[in-house]
Amino acid sequence: MKRTKKAYERIARGWVLVGLFAGTIFAGFPVFWMLSSSFKKNSEIFAYPPQILTEGFSIDAYLVILSDPVKLRFFFNSYLVALSVTALTLIVATLAAYAFSRYNFAGGKSLNLVILSVQAVPPITLLIPFFGVIVGLGLYNTYQGLILTYMVFTLPYAIIMLTAYFNTLPKELDEAAKIDGAGPLKVLTRILVPISIPGMVSVGTYTFMIAWNEYLFALTLTRTEEMRTVPIGIQLLMGQHSYEWNEMMAMSILGSLPVLLLFLFFQRYLIGGLTSGSLKT
Amino acid sequence: MTQVANQPARVIETRAKRARFTQALTPYGFVTPVTALIMVLMVIPIAIVIGYSTLDNVIMTPESEFVGLQNYVKILSDGTFYIAARNSLVFTVFSVLVHFVLGLAFATLLNTRLLSPFVKAIFRSLFILPWLFTVAIIAVLWRMLLNPNGIINYFLISSGIVDVGVEWLSSRSTALLAVTFINIWAGYPFFMVSLLAGLQGIPRDLYEAATVDGATALQQFWYVTLPQLKPIIISMMILDMIWTSQQFALIWLTTGGGPINATEMLPTYTYKLAFSTYEFGLASAAAVIVLLLSMVLAFFYVRHQKARD
Numbered sequence: 001m002k003r004t005k006k007a008y009e010r011i012a013r014g015w016v017l018v019g020l021f022a023g024t025i026f027a028g029f030p031v032f033w034m035l036s037s038s039f040k041k042n043s044e045i046f047a048y049p050p051q052i053l054t055e056g057f058s059i060d061a062y063l064v065i066l067s068d069p070v071k072l073r074f075f076f077n078s079y080l081v082a083l084s085v086t087a088l089t090l091i092v093a094t095l096a097a098y099a100f101s102r103y104n105f106a107g108g109k110s111l112n113l114v115i116l117s118v119q120a121v122p123p124i125t126l127l128i129p130f131f132g133v134i135v136g137l138g139l140y141n142t143y144q145g146l147i148l149t150y151m152v153f154t155l156p157y158a159i160i161m162l163t164a165y166f167n168t169l170p171k172e173l174d175e176a177a178k179i180d181g182a183g184p185l186k187v188l189t190r191i192l193v194p195i196s197i198p199g200m201v202s203v204g205t206y207t208f209m210i211a212w213n214e215y216l217f218a219l220t221l222t223r224t225e226e227m228r229t230v231p232i233g234i235q236l237l238m239g240q241h242s243y244e245w246n247e248m249m250a251m252s253i254l255g256s257l258p259v260l261l262l263f264l265f266f267q268r269y270l271i272g273g274l275t276s277g278s279l280k281t
Numbered sequence: 282m283t284q285v286a287n288q289p290a291r292v293i294e295t296r297a298k299r300a301r302f303t304q305a306l307t308p309y310g311f312v313t314p315v316t317a318l319i320m321v322l323m324v325i326p327i328a329i330v331i332g333y334s335t336l337d338n339v340i341m342t343p344e345s346e347f348v349g350l351q352n353y354v355k356i357l358s359d360g361t362f363y364i365a366a367r368n369s370l371v372f373t374v375f376s377v378l379v380h381f382v383l384g385l386a387f388a389t390l391l392n393t394r395l396l397s398p399f400v401k402a403i404f405r406s407l408f409i410l411p412w413l414f415t416v417a418i419i420a421v422l423w424r425m426l427l428n429p430n431g432i433i434n435y436f437l438i439s440s441g442i443v444d445v446g447v448e449w450l451s452s453r454s455t456a457l458l459a460v461t462f463i464n465i466w467a468g469y470p471f472f473m474v475s476l477l478a479g480l481q482g483i484p485r486d487l488y489e490a491a492t493v494d495g496a497t498a499l500q501q502f503w504y505v506t507l508p509q510l511k512p513i514i515i516s517m518m519i520l521d522m523i524w525t526s527q528q529f530a531l532i533w534l535t536t537g538g539g540p541i542n543a544t545e546m547l548p549t550y551t552y553k554l555a556f557s558t559y560e561f562g563l564a565s566a567a568a569v570i571v572l573l574l575s576m577v578l579a580f581f582y583v584r585h586q587k588a589r590d
Contacts, residue, residue, distance in 0.1 A: 033426065184311075213415035
């Protein structure tokens, strides 16, 4: 009995590994090919037969990207916008989540429902009127315009996730601080925020990713080259008369690094926070 | 304390009233920033776009005329609108179904007890990879992979499946399939992560009880795993339908809706009406139709969430 069970487990493990390796090729090969191509000469990209490491192996494509002030500006813009959106989203969402988690107030439920349904509003629906609103506010082709716009898409999720997080913290914590004479803002900043760091990290990472990746509004609400972000920069590379595939791949790798690194560092928080936030309201 | 005791009762009462009043106002203070943002950047724009959709030649001419529902009539009698709607439907349904199947398969593999947590963590990170790339990057990557001389055609030719390199993204018969495939690749990890969390939340004793009753692995999957995951599956499917039907960037950057409308979808159709032909009134009507479709899905999502709580 024992032996058959062991034999069965060995076979099962074999099949699980086969499945896992098949999945790895499906998920990982395109990414691997992107990396490999970024080190090729452009003439070697479609070499027949394909090669992983070519004779022309070099980091030239990266040097071209990193020595071009226009492309460095794309990166600067993306970092500036994404970091600002992250900081502002965390502040605004923390305040709102505190109210939703700790107070029962008239209109609170309806407001929560509005915030929840905002997530389902198609970006394309907002695009046409936004153009008018952003131009009207004098924010066309500015960082502020992009930052405000992105917050509409990051806030709902951030508020839902942080409210869920605050709800898991016992109310006795606040009560104790209140008895010591702390006001609501102090309770929030001194008690709740410090113990919510894991939740904040997960919300912050997710917010950064949304802002870093956004394409449609970056395309429409900016006009000049010095205001463009990385996703638009990659599209601009595609629009050039000759395709420099190796440079596009190098820029793609560089453009993915921040998110890859964030994920690597905060993986555990992110996966936990992600699932609790998306599925609970 | 003594000071308070010495004060007339009226003063104490006013103070208590004022304190209660401030306390009642506190939560509104906390939600003011988000409410203001949502008003300016969500509620007002939606009102504007609904207004635009009833006007003729809006934005392009200073004096636009109220035309009632005429823009909607024009959209709903435009053949391209139905092509876009059909493509959106095909794209969304296939994407969501395969996201679910792949997500569940990978989550089940990653939930195995036969491998060490460390090995599983490595595979999990690898499987999440596609989700970490932005759409613009995914588009340019797959344009390279699916190039007639690209690596995928190389594999297909050398294994004898096709004779010559296929123009996956620029041939009418394959473009929709190709963008759907790219979207499947890009989107399954979110499903996988949620389902994995769901799998890990299923109590072990349910499986033990099933084993005692003599259930096979397949029966356990059908009668224990799937019913336990059902609420997550339904939530994820509705959310994914909302997101996939709104996908713009991936299509715009791979095929632009072409060749000859083969991959035209509601968002690209709307975008072109606005920013290629400058028919902002018509585009607004299309945008409102897209909004209504999403709101129907959102309604089911919220109702499902409420039922779960």
